[in-house]
Structure formats: structure tokens, C-alpha cells
Amino acid sequence: MCNDRLTRYVIDQTLELSPEFIKQNAEVIPLLFQVSLLSEVDVRVEKISDLFLNFIEHITSFDAALVYIWAPQNAWFCKGLQGEVPKSIENGDIFTFTVRDRAKPILISDVSETGLGAHELPIMFQSMIALPIYRDTKIIGCLELFRKTGPCFDMNDLVLIKHLLLGSENILQQVITPEADYDEALDIRTDVPQKHVLLDILNQYEELSKRLSFPLSVAIMEIEDRDKFGLYQHIPEGVRMLKSLPKMIQDGLRRYDKVIRYEELSFFVILPGCSSQDAITALHNATLNLGADLANNMTIGIATLPDEAQDAKGLINVAHQALSHAKKKGIHMARYSQTGAIKQTNISLELRMKKIINSGPHVEVLNDLLDLLRIQCQAEDISIRNEAPGSPVNWQGYDLGYIYHQGLPDDIYEWIVTYITPSWAVALGLDPDIRNWYLGLLTTASILSDLRAGYPMGYSIRVADQMFTLAKEMGKGEAQAAQWANSALAANIGYLGIPTSIFTKGEITPFDRKKISAHTFIGTKILQDVTVLNCDADLIMYHHENMDGSGYPRGLKGDDIPLSARAMRVIDTYNAITTPRLYRFQLNHQEALRELCAMSGKTLDPDIASLFVDIIGF
Known part of the structure; x- marks a missing residue:
């Protein structure tokens, strides 16, 4: 609301550019017309302050400025406050309210004469002017200029700034009009x-x-x-x-x-x-x-x-x-x-793998999976064919067809053909068990994720075998042990959504670690709709949580971490530290077991770690 003490500082007279005024201010008058040339220049709302204040600085000096816009959207800008920003600056101040209520400018030559206390002022100053900002005939904002020392503001300043604002009306129309695209x-x-x-x-x-x-x-x-x-x-x-x-x-x-x-x-x-x-x-x-x-x-x-x-x-x-x-x-x-x-090896394979793992038995799906291997291994070709050339593949006495490969290492081919064959048999209708289709896809995908992360061939398969054994020793039944094993096999499938280049670095940066940690989310998303495999989503999502809460993705502690994930954490830790990586040396078996004992109770569940050490033995 208007402050009564400011009434006598409200300027009622017309602020016109008389011929005499123009003559007296010939050096700065051209600037008043230059601002109108900006009407066809692209500017953003956050640049309104620059638009006004840069021109104003060439017309009259000031130590600090506040610009308020309240229609069609609330915004405020400032310059020269130097740490004096008022706590409630976004709400305006007594000068803002007076200009808004009276629709007229304010000129205060000496603030000490106003009777206003320091707590009522937006900043400490000696003199100030405030003027309404118009769009068409409507007041949509307020400009306040302050001087802390030096000559006081006068009517000359008001006239110049008023006409600068009038010249800015076109650009305001473009910047804040709701009619803009x-x-x-x-x-x-x-x-x-x-x-x-x-x-x-x-x-x-x-x-x-x-x-x-x-x-x-x-x-x-x-x-x-x-x-x-x-x-x-x-x-x-x-x-x-x-x-x-x-x-x-x-x-x-x-x-x-x-x-x-x-x-x-x-x-x-x-x-x-x-x-x-x-x-x-x-x-x-x-x-x-x-x-x-x-x-x-x-x-x-x-x-x-x-x-x-x-x-x-x-x-x-x-x-x-x-x-x-x-x-x-x-x-x-x-x-x-x-x-x-x-670089195709850096392409994310996440979406293609999700599509493959959710597809029904068909040879073309297997060819899509083999194409991902071709990309990862940078081979020229690897595909299933009905006729030669290629290596013949048999399953339980049945001829399935041929796998043609060029540029694929022989050891990788042997692993792939071993685990893709059961899925191939289901696709051809030779095996009616749909679970073998998905298990073959999952195992082949685990080999692909091992290659992606730079693990030795069969890393995930070995982890899955150890998980089955550990689950049985923990008293789990055959079905649940198999579920945990399949989930352990799939635990690193999320690596397919992460660039290979991260895993081939000599040193992993914090940014790289953040990307790598996303593999738990990615893996969960890839497998979330594959009900036949009955994977344990908790194991896949939380197998990097630590007992002391220092793990990821949620920083769970102690018993809040699902049991299957705690078991997987122990097995995965052992296999990780005994596997050579570019950024660290591997430990031998005895060193790894001592490391597990040292991590027990901090990172690893102590009971599960102790049981696992007993299983694999010193």
C-alpha cells in the first residue's frame, strides 16, 4: 500500500522532452531513441534488467537498481546491491507499492528528510528515483535507482529515465506478452x-x-x-x-x-x-x-x-x-x-536387449542377440543360417543349422554356441520347455555383459553357480536357490547400458562410478517383465548395498538390505577382487578370503561372509 510519508515525493507534473530540455541534454537524447531499435531483437525475460540498466548507465549514474515486473508474471532483477539483497526482495518495497498505487514516479533527493527508518528501506541510500514501467497503458512493473553518495537525483534524471522506459515499451511487449510463441x-x-x-x-x-x-x-x-x-x-x-x-x-x-x-x-x-x-x-x-x-x-x-x-x-x-x-x-x-x-562398442545395448529378452522363441530373435555380440566384439559377422557356410550346430542328435562367424575369437564362439543352443532348440520347436528359451537368452546375455565390463569369460556363470551353493547352505529350497542363481546370472546385465570405454579406462573417475552404479536400475528394467525367469528383483537392484549404509543405489543398512542381495554382495565381492581389472590388481585366493573377513560387518553380512568362507575354504 502507499506510504503516506512518501506522498510529498510523488511527482505529479508532466515529464516532457521540451526543446530546451533536448538542447541541454543533446549528448544523451539519441540513446532514448536507440532503445526503440531493440524492438525486433530477440531477448529473454531474464535479460530485461540488462536492457534497461545498460542504457540507463549511459544516461545517468546510479549505485544500485531494482527492477520489478508483476504482470503477466512475477519477476525481479537487481544490480549493484553487493550483498545487501533484502530478505523479502521478491515482494517489493514501500517505493514499489507507492508507484503501483499512485501510478506516478517518485523522486527523493535526501532520504534523511523522509523520516523513514533503516528497517523500512530496501537498501541504504542517499537519494533515489522510482518510475512505473508500462505496457500499453497498463503498469506492469517498477524501476528503482539509488545513489549512495555524490550528486542527488533530480527532475532531469526523471525525465530522461521516463522516456527511456517509454522507448522500451515495444521490447517489453515482445518479451513478456503472453501472445508470444x-x-x-x-x-x-x-x-x-x-x-x-x-x-x-x-x-x-x-x-x-x-x-x-x-x-x-x-x-x-x-x-x-x-x-x-x-x-x-x-x-x-x-x-x-x-x-x-x-x-x-x-x-x-x-x-x-x-x-x-x-x-x-x-x-x-x-x-x-x-x-x-x-x-x-x-x-x-x-x-x-x-x-x-x-x-x-x-x-x-x-x-x-x-x-x-x-x-x-x-x-x-x-x-x-x-x-x-x-x-x-x-x-x-x-x-x-x-x-x-x-564407436559401436560404446553404443548402449539396453533397449535392444530388453526387446530381445522379452521376445518369444524365434530364430530372428537369436540373430538379434548375436548381432549385439558382433557389435561388442567388433566382429564382421555372426549369425544363424539354415545352410552352409558356417559351423554346424547339433542339439541332442538334431541338426539345428549353422552359425557363421567372421572376426569372432574362437573361445568366445565356443561359449556362445554352448549357451545359445538350448534357446535355438526351443525356437525350432524341438524342446517344449519355454524356460530353456529364456535361460539360454539370459546366460548368453550374461556372457555379453561380462565382455562389456571386461570380466573374464564365464564370470557371471561362476557367480551364479556359487550363489546356488550358498543358497542351499543357507537352508533355501531347490526352487529358491535356482531363483537366486538365475538372478545372480543376470545381476550385471545392466552393464549393457553403459559405455565400454568406462570399463577400459586405467582410472575410474567419480563421474564414471556414478554411471556404472546405474547398472542396477538398468538391469532391473531389462528383466522386470520376464515372469518366466522369476528373477529376484531385490537381488538385482540391491546387490551393491553395504551393511554400513555406504553402498548404492539407496544406501540401505543392515537387515534393511534384502537377504538375497546380502548374499550376492559377498559372492560378487570375492569374485571381483580375485579378477584382474585395468584399474587395480587382483588378489589371490588367500588374500581375498582375508579381505572378506576384514569387510565382514562393515560392507558384508558377517554371517553370510563366514558361511561363504567355510564353503570355499582357506
């Missing part, structure tokens, strides 16, 4: 460059993509020859055209696709659920809406998660590389996979 779901304007917030937006789409197991494609669309189409940033018609392009592109896409202006002459497109091939089709159709001439003047770089990137930041980077490749080759559109830069 605005995406309510993303809470951003789409017609102005938004590169600074794109990563935050894309992180949300990445999370959704991984949670729902669908691909996420993005594209950067860049205008090559702006002069050809009059898209000059400093000409109103060109600026309006650039602002309208996101909506024009959006009109050619699905309702839930997003088009955001990225930089001055480029646009970022988000295509949830689109493969890279689908993205090409969608973007081709969308650019046709722009007209052939403009469409042909655009270069597009496309990237897809998880096939070509691991996360949102990587997705933006590879989209840029795809765009650069298209420019160099002189082509209209390019995917990142066309650049030749992609």
Missing part, C-alpha cells in the same frame, strides 16, 4: 534462441526415454544462406520470419514433437519414440511445409539415443557432428552414424 509444457518461448536451457529440457526426455524404453531422436536444422531468403536479423521482416519458423516446422510434425529455436539461425527438434530412420522421414515431410526453396536451404543433423549417444549431453554433441558432416558432404540431411565417428 510459448510452449506451456516446456515453460519456454520457442521463437527466441533457447540454447542455454536446452540441456535441462533434453535431460527430461532422456529420463522418459530410458524409463519407457523407447528411442529418442533429435535434429539440429540450420539455415545456410540467410541472405537468399531475406532472413536478416537486423531487418524486421527477417526477424519475424525467423521467429515464425519453429511453428511452421512444428505444423509438419506430430503434436508431441517439439521444435525450439536453438541459435539465431538454427532450430532444435525433439522427436520422442522416433528411430533415426523415422526421424529422417518426419523431418523430410516437415521441411516440405516450408516450401521447396527454403527446405533446400536447410542442413539437418540427426542423432538418436541410445544407438548413437548415452545421454542428453552426448546427444546434442553428436547431432552437431552429424550437422557438420552434412555440411562437409554438401548433403541436405545426415545421421550421426553416417559420420564414421561412432
